[in-house]
Amino acid sequence: MPLPKINTDGLKSFIPAEKIESLLEKTTSPDKERVREIIAKSLSKQRLEPEEMAVLINTTDPDLVEEIKQGARDLKTNVYGNRIVLFAPLYIGNDCVNDCTYCGFRKSNTETLRKTLTMDELGAEIEALEDRGHKRLILVYGEHPKYDAQFIHDTVEKAYSVRKGNGEIRRVNINAAPLDEDGYRLVKEAGIGTYQVFMETYHEPTYKAVHPTGLKSDYLWRLHGLDRAFRAGIDDIGIGALLGLYDWKFEVMGLLYHTIHFEETFGVGPHTISFPRIEPALGSDLTKHIPYEVSDEDFSRLVAILRLAVPYTGLILTCRESVRIRNEVIAFGVSQIDAGSDIGVGAYATSDPESAKKSQFVLADGRSLDQVIGELADAGYVPSFCTACYRAGRTGEHFMEFAIPGFVKRYCTPNAILTLLEFLHDYSSPETKIKILRQIESELKAMPEGEAKDSLLKKIDAVNNGERDLYY
Numbered sequence: 001m002p003l004p005k006i007n008t009d010g011l012k013s014f015i016p017a018e019k020i021e022s023l024l025e026k027t028t029s030p031d032k033e034r035v036r037e038i039i040a041k042s043l044s045k046q047r048l049e050p051e052e053m054a055v056l057i058n059t060t061d062p063d064l065v066e067e068i069k070q071g072a073r074d075l076k077t078n079v080y081g082n083r084i085v086l087f088a089p090l091y092i093g094n095d096c097v098n099d100c101t102y103c104g105f106r107k108s109n110t111e112t113l114r115k116t117l118t119m120d121e122l123g124a125e126i127e128a129l130e131d132r133g134h135k136r137l138i139l140v141y142g143e144h145p146k147y148d149a150q151f152i153h154d155t156v157e158k159a160y161s162v163r164k165g166n167g168e169i170r171r172v173n174i175n176a177a178p179l180d181e182d183g184y185r186l187v188k189e190a191g192i193g194t195y196q197v198f199m200e201t202y203h204e205p206t207y208k209a210v211h212p213t214g215l216k217s218d219y220l221w222r223l224h225g226l227d228r229a230f231r232a233g234i235d236d237i238g239i240g241a242l243l244g245l246y247d248w249k250f251e252v253m254g255l256l257y258h259t260i261h262f263e264e265t266f267g268v269g270p271h272t273i274s275f276p277r278i279e280p281a282l283g284s285d286l287t288k289h290i291p292y293e294v295s296d297e298d299f300s301r302l303v304a305i306l307r308l309a310v311p312y313t314g315l316i317l318t319c320r321e322s323v324r325i326r327n328e329v330i331a332f333g334v335s336q337i338d339a340g341s342d343i344g345v346g347a348y349a350t351s352d353p354e355s356a357k358k359s360q361f362v363l364a365d366g367r368s369l370d371q372v373i374g375e376l377a378d379a380g381y382v383p384s385f386c387t388a389c390y391r392a393g394r395t396g397e398h399f400m401e402f403a404i405p406g407f408v409k410r411y412c413t414p415n416a417i418l419t420l421l422e423f424l425h426d427y428s429s430p431e432t433k434i435k436i437l438r439q440i441e442s443e444l445k446a447m448p449e450g451e452a453k454d455s456l457l458k459k460i461d462a463v464n465n466g467e468r469d470l471y472y
């Protein structure tokens with residue numbers, strides 16, 4: 001199977017490195033009024049400019065930092081409400097032609113056991129995930145000629161085709177190498193949700209140092225990777241930076257410039273932004289001595305800053321982070337988290353004693369999906385498996401939630417309740433059931449009486465009587 005042909009002729013970087021550095025230098029010691037003005041701009045639902053983000057990044061006064069965090073909490077509460085969408089990652093194969101120094105899958109790592117799921121093994125993984133109650137997946141692949149667009153397409157089709165009991169996968173997102181336009185077109189045909197490609201680091205010299213060989217070593221091919229997706233008709237894309245390779249302040253500015261590039265070129269920003277911190281990876285020295293380690297305090301600050309800077313975008317947080325950090329930053333407007341994740345290839349269906357040797361890195365949050373749902377419900381959130389927008393052809397749901405008044409009340413909250421109720425009936429433990437019921441009751445209580453509530457109550461009755469997959 002051929003590797004994609006890389007052609008970067010005529011491409012230029014849209015990350016203005018010198019300008020980022022000068023903005024970060026010019027905005028040190030910002031005054032209180034300016035910081036408050038910027039928070040207010042974000043709360044009035046406007047995306048921030050790079051200079052404004054730099055001001056927030058340079059704010060270190062503890063009281064003002066708290067105001068930034070409170071701004072992020074307010075934005076989340078006012079715009080998105082208390083839902084948290086849940087998903088699971090599913091690793092399809094860990095063969096890789098690249099040598100990313102931070103990753104357990106890199107080519108030169110002889111400690112990794114290489115494994116690609118067969119279609120039957122993939123079917124078993126999907127069944128195991130459905131048995132736990134998952135409805136939304138992200139399929140993850142190394143970069144290898146085996147994992148070409150046709151293969152990705154076929155694995156997505158397989159994921160949608162497997163049904164067990166009331167279980168089904170209703171949305172499949174992708175995290176894989178960037179493709180060429182034809183490749184993206186083929187993958188789109190399988191009905192994907194979001195296509196994610198993380199830039200890892202926007203700082204070109206660092207990028208080159210940590211990606212010494214392989215297809216991924218070309219900065220411009222990767223930087224323009226999702227432009228090709230847009231041109232191929234995929235407008236639901238996710239960007240990300242791997243924190244710890246270079247200064248986080250530069251990276252979050254890079255994420256903002258990437259967002260602005262999409263807005264200016266294609267008229268819409270990214271659907272989601274991810275900001276994983278580097279975790280220990282098998283045989284990776286870099287992960288033992290992380291070059292620009294991000295402290296917990298800086299991490300929570302940067303999540304709040306990203307929330308304010310790009311208020312219309314979904315923010316994704318993964319089980320790489322500890323329960324304590326997850327609980328703290330969820331309140332700043334994280335919209336999606338994974339739960340009950342296992343990142344060994346084939347790990348959901350089998351209890352493989354060598355799973356760690358097939359994993360990309362080590363996870364910090366090992367709670368089950370049932371446990372996470374119970375704890376979220378206890379903390380006043382509504383865990384959601386909603387996939388309604390994607391399936392009703394309403395693309396860019398985070399943007400609609402943000403931009404259309406009443407959208408969350410009309411669609412998101414009722415859909416979250418209906419999917420949570422399905423989980424309660426089909427998969428939840430007795431303890432979690434009690435917590436879910438309490439949360440649903442409190443949501444219903446807070447809803448004004450009227451047609452919308454009557455309609456939801458009818459659908460709730462239908463789910464209680466065994467109907468599934470009802471949504472607005």
Ligand code: SAM
Pocket residue numbers: 102103104140141142143175176177178197198200241242276277278279280281287320360361
């Ligand atoms: N192979 C494809 C690629 O590199 O784009 C897609 C999948 S890769 C397995 C998914 C992401 O995992 C990478 O983009 C990177 O950000 C992240 N990753 C790699 N090593 C990591 C580590 N040690 N800790 C945390 N995240 C890591």
Ligand code: SF4
Pocket residue numbers: 096097098099100103104105106107141142143216
């Ligand atoms: Fe391969 Fe992706 Fe890991 Fe790099 S990050 S070594 S491309 S799997």
